[in-house]
Amino acid sequence: MTGRADEVVDTGRGRVRGAAEGPVIAFRGVPYAASPVGDLRFAPPRPHPVWSGVREAVRSGPAVPQAASRLERVMGPRVPDWDEDGCLTVNVWTPRAALEDGVPRPVLVWFHGGGFTSGSGGWDWYDGGRLAALGDMVVVTANYRLGPLGYLHLPQLGAENLGSQDQAAALRWVRETIASFGGDPGSVTVGGQSAGAYSALSLAVDPRTTGLVHRVLLQSGPWGLEPQDPGEAAERADAYLSLLGVSDAEAATALRALPVEQLLSAYGRLSTRVARPGDIAPPMHPVLGGPGVPRSLRRAVADGALVGKDLLIGTTRDEATAFFGADPRIQGLTTAGALDLLTGRIGGRAAAVYEECAARLPGATPAGILTAVETDEMFRDGAMEIADHQASGGDVTYVYRFDRRPPQDDHGLGATHCAELPFLFTTFDAYPDSPMLGRPGDAERDLGLRFAGAVARFVTNGSIDDWPPYAPTSTERVRHLA
DSSP states (O other), X not given: OOOGGGGEEEXXXXXXXXXXXXXXXXXXXXXXXXXXXXXXXXXXOOOOOOOOSEEEOOXXXXXXXXXXXXXXXXXXXXXXXXXXXXOOEEEEEEETTHHHXXXXXXXXXXXXXXXXXXXXXXXXXXXXXXXXXXXXXXXXXXXXXXXXXXXXXXXXXXXXXXXXXXXXHHHHHHHHHGGGGTEEEEEEEEEEETHHHHHHHHHHHXXXXXXXXXXXXXXXXXXXXXXXXXXXHHHHHHHHHHHHTOOTTTHHHHHHHSXXXXXXXXXXXXXXXXXXXXXXXXXXXXXXXXXXXXXXXXXXHHXXXXXXXXXXXXXXXXXXXXXXXXXXXXXXXXXXXXHHHHHHHHGGGHHHHHHHHHHHSXXXXXXXXXXXXXXXXXXXXXXXXXXXXXXXXXXXXXXXXXXXXXXXXXXXXXXXXXXXXXXXXXOGGGOXXXXXXXXXXXXXXXXXXXXXXXXXXXXXXXXXXTSOOOOTTOGGGEEEEO
């Protein structure tokens, strides 16, 4: 029987006490880096100071400062819980047996999505306890800096892909510390959803972190989003400083002294200024050539940077409805308007791509056709390209498509972006007002167990025994989940 003394772990910076939750012990809000406040705001992550005594790790740390997610209408609302102080934390769920028998368990390090602008690894949406118990493995979620705090491009201040640097710091923390929690640092799957998938692949192919990653789980990554061009990132930074009324000369001092609410407000205004119909890219995201992103992800995969790593990758059937379904600028489009937007996105291919999609969707509106095209262009085509490359090289590869839609789909979401998240973590009760989920019943809970079980088997041994491995050009080897 595990007692309170057995729930204490030494992190190397200090001891933490977790809480027993059925078959797992949860350690929440464990710092992996110092608070990014004062002189450490807009600076690379630094080690957390050593502490004495035993730190209680029974509550998640605060989220990173952020505005409300643009997908609240799809996922459901969140009560703001952010605080700059103490936000760089991880949450660890470990089977209680792992702390008793000394047998290291495989590890899943999972990064949340949110367009590099919102989200938190500590939210109950991503509680890893059930997944850890199901797979007899260790699950880790992490916070990383978002929006201007994470992706403002001012290299002269040290502000350069700070969110990506946070993610790398969290992964190194796992490598150095996870054995104390019963995890195996030699068997680490790095995964995530949306921006978290983009981040996971970045970590897997970056020469500075690739050796820390053994398997990769990629859910609905926005593979059509190229890293931000440094020139564009510099222009966005200049516009942001202008909105704040801050000059280049005073930027270092002013940015670290301003209330964080002002920083978020200016980012919101910048988002409105640069927003374009049909463009789902955030105003600031990982910058090409900066820390964590030495080259484009698709180029890195094509060059073989992912070779030797097992891959589980997938999308939802109707990804882009989350972004376009309630946008009147999209819903009111004519065919000519849809083609104009699409031409701005993909150039001379637009007419042929539009016509091919229209033929597949007879009776669809221009908005519906554009939404389907964006699902392919931003999410599915890139996922299949990555899967084709991995599988053709002989690496273990699995591909899924999540097809389940809510029974009462009044919003026309279908199987939209983020729809699989309650099923992966089987945290259905954490989504009481979520249009993408609706009211789950026995069928949904069974689907959750099947999906979570497949992911757990992939993490623990790289093989999903009841799924066919993916083979290039064989769409029959894509596992459909509904």
